[in-house]
Amino acid sequence: MRVMIFGCGYSGQAIAEAFKSAGASVSGTVRTPESAEKLAKCGIKPFIFDGSAFGDELAGEFAEVTHLVQSIPPGGTGDPLLKLMTGRLGALCPKLEWIGYLSTVGVYGDHGGGWVTEETPGSPIQGRSIERVDTEEAWAAEGDAVHVPVARLRLAGIYGPGRNAFVNLARGTARRIIKKDQVFNRIRVEDIAGATLFLAERKLGGIYNVTDDEPGPPQDVIVEAARLMGTAPPPEQDYETAEMTPMARSFYGANKRVSNAKLRAAGFEFRFPNYRMSLAEMWDSGRWKA
Missing domain, CATH: 3.90.25 (UDP-galactose 4-epimerase; domain 1)
Incomplete structure (x- = not known):
């Protein structure tokens, strides 16, 4: 596997370590040279990406990428990576086999303490979560256009x-x-990493709640x-x-209360x-x- 992680911060670096342990070659994007140095020390090939454009080196890396993880949250103007890749995904990443998009359980909104599953319609009550729903669907459409599975990982409160x-x-x-x-x-960051690797290795697409029991x-x-x-x-x-x-x-x-039954049924075992x-x-x- 040749993996590119956009937004290689707290969760992204944990994901990178999981893929590295599986023998994958991993690269990741950050916004500053200082953060790039830290990634390099961790054995992650660093690239600077501020959301405005792809540099030549970053664009060149796409040619070999087989697995792409998008961890950058959408801003006030939407998903910066999606904007640059819409309609160009196949041309930019000809070897792409799987996409993982990190979303949030916030897309479900309020259910008065009741249980929700991946089948529960999204009813977000916050602007940032509404934007997540739209971005999830846009990534799924881009994946469908090039016949690449897109896993939408809906994460609970992250700690570790x-x-x-x-x-x-x-x-x-x-x-x-x-x-x-x-x-x-809530979800331990190492279980986010493990779930991402699990779905990527099996090229599983669709929505998955990544949350504790x-x-x-x-x-x-x-x-x-x-x-x-x-x-x-x-x-x-x-x-x-x-x-x-x-x-x-x-x-x-x-x-x-968010159910993780679908991810467990697929065979994933939580460490925490x-x-x-x-x-x-x-x-x-x-x-x-x-």
Whole structure:
């Protein structure tokens, strides 16, 4: 496999490591020379991409790419990669066999705590999630035009080494916001990487929820992390009166339980199916700081 990851940030680098472990040649895009240096040190061939145009070297790399992962979120003017590739995908990437598009479970909107599956119609309540639905469908259409399967990976709240409740507790930024009956799904970054590799190796297209087994109240994660650290959790704060940014508050507007049954039925096994075992692994190994 020759893999190109657009937007090789937190999730993208985890995906790159998974593909490298499978023997793939991996390249990725970032926005700055400093980030490119970091990718190179990790054994990932770096390219600078700011969304405006393909450089000659990047365009040349496309000729050999067999698997493409798009991790760059759409901005106010849409998906920058899609704009440049629409109608040109086959010509730019003649060896392409599979596309993975990283989306979000936010496309489902609010379901009052009820369960949703890949068959649940999208009813996003936030502008950024509405844009995701349109972008998902556009990528699927581009793939159909050149007979390349497109997997739409709908990701839950991402956490992992360096981005987790332990880090927030250590920094003093962890908050225990209480909203009655509110639940969220989450996903460990290594399971995003594993699911992407799994779908790519099998050239599976379609929609897949990439999320843990156990949606639950967000404050429970903070309490469990504090228990493992041997520290007191922060005091409870009522959602209605807590000071929050509009962005942070908007996440609480969608309450749902997201099923991963389709991905499991395809044969994928999660390394970290619930937050308790995941937090315990990070704490015991010390990887929570990484």
